Amino acid sequence: MTDPLIHLHDVSAGYFQGRRPPLVVVQPFSVTLDAGKLVCVIGPNGAGKSTLLRTIAGMQNPVGGRVDLRGRDIHRMSAAERARQLSVVLTQRTEIGLFTGYALVAMGRQPYTSWHGHLSEQDHAVIRESLAQVGALPLAGRPINAMSDGERQKIMIARALAQEPDLMILDEPTAFLDLPRRVEVMLLLRGLARRTGRTVLLSTHDLDLALRNADHLWLIDDRGTVTAGLPEDLVLQGAFETAFASANVEFDLESGAFKTNGMGKRPIVLQGEGIASVWTRRALEREGYAVVDQAPDDIPHVTLSPDAEHPWTLVVSGESHGTDSIGALMDALGGMSASPFPTKRHVQDGIDRRDG
Amino acid sequence: MSRPENSGGQGYETTHRPDSPERGTAAPSAVRTAMPVLKPVLIAALLMALVVMFLTTLAVGSVSIPVEDVVRVLLGHDAARPSWTRIILDFRLPQAITAILAGAGLGVAGLLMQTFFRNPLADPFVLGVSSGASLGVALVVLAVGGVTTSFLAGLGLMGDLALAVAASAGAAVVLMIVLFAARRIASGMSLLVLGLLFGYLTSAAVSLLLYFSIPERIQAYITWTFGSFTGVTWGQLVILGPMIAGGLFAAFLLGKPLNALLLGESYAFSMGINLMRARFAILTTTAVLAGTITAFCGPIGFIGIAVPHLCRSLFNTADHHQLTPLTMLVGALVALIAAFAASVPGSNIVLPLNAVTSLIGAPVVIWVLLRRQNIKESFSS
Numbered sequence: 001m002t003d004p005l006i007h008l009h010d011v012s013a014g015y016f017q018g019r020r021p022p023l024v025v026v027q028p029f030s031v032t033l034d035a036g037k038l039v040c041v042i043g044p045n046g047a048g049k050s051t052l053l054r055t056i057a058g059m060q061n062p063v064g065g066r067v068d069l070r071g072r073d074i075h076r077m078s079a080a081e082r083a084r085q086l087s088v089v090l091t092q093r094t095e096i097g098l099f100t101g102y103a104l105v106a107m108g109r110q111p112y113t114s115w116h117g118h119l120s121e122q123d124h125a126v127i128r129e130s131l132a133q134v135g136a137l138p139l140a141g142r143p144i145n146a147m148s149d150g151e152r153q154k155i156m157i158a159r160a161l162a163q164e165p166d167l168m169i170l171d172e173p174t175a176f177l178d179l180p181r182r183v184e185v186m187l188l189l190r191g192l193a194r195r196t197g198r199t200v201l202l203s204t205h206d207l208d209l210a211l212r213n214a215d216h217l218w219l220i221d222d223r224g225t226v227t228a229g230l231p232e233d234l235v236l237q238g239a240f241e242t243a244f245a246s247a248n249v250e251f252d253l254e255s256g257a258f259k260t261n262g263m264g265k266r267p268i269v270l271q272g273e274g275i276a277s278v279w280t281r282r283a284l285e286r287e288g289y290a291v292v293d294q295a296p297d298d299i300p301h302v303t304l305s306p307d308a309e310h311p312w313t314l315v316v317s318g319e320s321h322g323t324d325s326i327g328a329l330m331d332a333l334g335g336m337s338a339s340p341f342p343t344k345r346h347v348q349d350g351i352d353r354r355d356g
Numbered sequence: 357m358s359r360p361e362n363s364g365g366q367g368y369e370t371t372h373r374p375d376s377p378e379r380g381t382a383a384p385s386a387v388r389t390a391m392p393v394l395k396p397v398l399i400a401a402l403l404m405a406l407v408v409m410f411l412t413t414l415a416v417g418s419v420s421i422p423v424e425d426v427v428r429v430l431l432g433h434d435a436a437r438p439s440w441t442r443i444i445l446d447f448r449l450p451q452a453i454t455a456i457l458a459g460a461g462l463g464v465a466g467l468l469m470q471t472f473f474r475n476p477l478a479d480p481f482v483l484g485v486s487s488g489a490s491l492g493v494a495l496v497v498l499a500v501g502g503v504t505t506s507f508l509a510g511l512g513l514m515g516d517l518a519l520a521v522a523a524s525a526g527a528a529v530v531l532m533i534v535l536f537a538a539r540r541i542a543s544g545m546s547l548l549v550l551g552l553l554f555g556y557l558t559s560a561a562v563s564l565l566l567y568f569s570i571p572e573r574i575q576a577y578i579t580w581t582f583g584s585f586t587g588v589t590w591g592q593l594v595i596l597g598p599m600i601a602g603g604l605f606a607a608f609l610l611g612k613p614l615n616a617l618l619l620g621e622s623y624a625f626s627m628g629i630n631l632m633r634a635r636f637a638i639l640t641t642t643a644v645l646a647g648t649i650t651a652f653c654g655p656i657g658f659i660g661i662a663v664p665h666l667c668r669s670l671f672n673t674a675d676h677h678q679l680t681p682l683t684m685l686v687g688a689l690v691a692l693i694a695a696f697a698a699s700v701p702g703s704n705i706v707l708p709l710n711a712v713t714s715l716i717g718a719p720v721v722i723w724v725l726l727r728r729q730n731i732k733e734s735f736s737s
């Protein structure tokens with residue numbers, strides 16, 4: 001098939017408000033997607049991620065443009081027809097007691113069953129396969145209300161899968177989960193897209209996970225402008241700084257993560273290796289120090305000697321303090337913050353608002 | 357058409373690609389048992405109880421009739437005494453049938469509303485239908501007619517039908533308003549508030565009518581609010597029966613959208629449910645059931661809110677394909693028991709039905725709730 005799976009033609013999303021002109025949240029943009037891709041929508045809060053996803057899911061009409069799935073306009077399909085090609089996992093936490101995992105996944109067969117909802121052998125096969133795909137077979141007999149948030153999310157993804165869609169849309173599927181579960185769900189979704197040839201479109205706040213796993217990123221900035229492309233291209237183009245532009249955070253190109261502004265403004269020398277060094281560096285950076293290798297003597301030096309009684313040695317202006325923890329080291333540093341170099345520059349840079 | 361009208365076809369094969377790693381790990385029979393299984397013994401026991409209660413209602417009353425005679429009359433023969441035949445056929449049988457229909461209807465209407473609004477406190481009357489019926493009755497009893505009491509005297513005979521007509525008209529008017537509002541209001545929650553406000557409006561109007569009325573009429577109105585299955589004649593059953601049967605059948609057909617709505621309107625929509633049509637069908641069905649029953653039996657509380665909870669708890673299911681028929685069964689049984697208790701066997705006293713349903717029912721439901729704390733879990737927050 002030469003047609004792309006999904007084709008957005010100048011789609012803009014927003015809200016109709018009676019006779020007044022519609023409120024456009026997401027500016028018009030066009031993009032095509034092939035089958036089997038994982039696409040992440042990221043952007044600051046209120047940029048319109050959910051609005052855009054709801055529009056593509058056919059839950060609200062686009063303010064402009066059209067969304068084609070396999071060459072057909074999603075908003076002109078009947079609800080039943082659309083449900084066989086597109087399924088969703090919403091951001092709300094699912095609370096539905098007295099339903100087992102299996103019964104909930106079975107709901108995904110609704111677009112295929114008759115009025116009395118009888119499940120054929122084949123429906124059961126799809127349900128089992130959907131459960132297997134998300135690794136939730138052991139949850140089949142468990143009531144939903146006895147499941148953790150991560151388990152519920154797997155069941156909801158299996159339910160969406162049981163609809164056998166070409167396109168799965170998930171609004172912040174990792175929102176309620178702890179970090180390991182977020183990684184797990186993201187890897188699961190990427191695997192699903194690859195294995196089953198379904199395209200997965202999701203919104204997330206997990207920038208790092210999105211950067212690592214997405215085949216495509218749609219970056220929405222706070223003016224509703226969408227930049228679409230490969231994650232790495234967007235990083236190099238500086239799209240992240242633009243989208244998340246804010247006085248207090250900046251995007252670090254090397255680590256691919258956001259840092260609090262004001263980091264690395266006060267130089268400090270850290271000598272030492274190993275795990276202790278990594279975490280000492282973190283603590284220093286959090287306090288606003290830039291860790292450098294070489295510096296004049298008037299710059300503070302921290303030396304690590306892991307086997308000593310006081311592993312951390314701080315030398316400032318020839319004065320030396322030995323400390324037995326990073327906390328004590330920070331206290332020692334803090335005691336010297338009256339020293340000339342940090343505070344003044346700090347304020348000049350307009351960085352630390354607490355000072356200003 | 358990008359994909360053939362199938363329940364398998366392309367999508368099915370995709371999920372069965374040989375490279376999917378977990379494939380075949382499912383022991384099919386083991387996973388299949390994950391679908392909720394009904395409790396056949398419990399259902400059989402409830403059915404038995406329904407039959408026993410039905411016969412008891414026919415046999416026991418101010419005059420006791422042997423069960424053999426009851427069965428004989430039901431089979432079309434004459435009882436040992438001709439008066440027994442008349443008592444059973446003309447009085448007790450229509451009452452028992454009314455109780456079964458009303459109990460099933462109120463239970464199912466309550467179930468529809470609890471699911472539709474995703475609110476465990478919803479009952480058949482949240483739409484304001486019974487308030488409309490009350491206002492209709494209040495208008496007839498309290499306001500219309502001469503000052504003479506001859507109208508009130510007439511109430512006993514043909515007046516029942518007048519009340520039913522007034523109540524139906526009141527319920528129908530509210531139904532129209534609700535359906536009209538449902539087309540414009542996006543969220544179910546606003547509809548719930550709307551129904552609540554209707555209730556306040558109508559009860560305010562009724563209060564005013566009561567205030568300016570004479571004691572005899574107030575008495576007549578209050579008697580209506582007590583609720584009763586006894587006033588329904590065969591002639592009225594001809595209307596009541598088909599209306600409720602139709603409502604129950606419609607509710608049975610609505611199992612699929614109702615199940616989908618358990619996940620919320622957005623999910624239901626994403627699973628191919630036509631929300632407008634489902635909403636219209638659910639509201640109409642509820643209003644017809646609640647309106648008809650209120651018109652003929654008065655506003656009977658408690659059954660509509662308690663029976664669905666009882667069924668969820670007893671059978672541990674929220675699947676409407678099962679829950680709807682179960683609610684009919686339990687609702688009918690509860691109504692029969694309430695009617696039986698209200699008639700105070702062996703005496704001539706008839707207690708207000710509404711008081712009995714709550715007095716007997718509330719402790720039972722509280723007991724069930726405390727024993728099995730799974731009621732609130734069946735609702736999304």
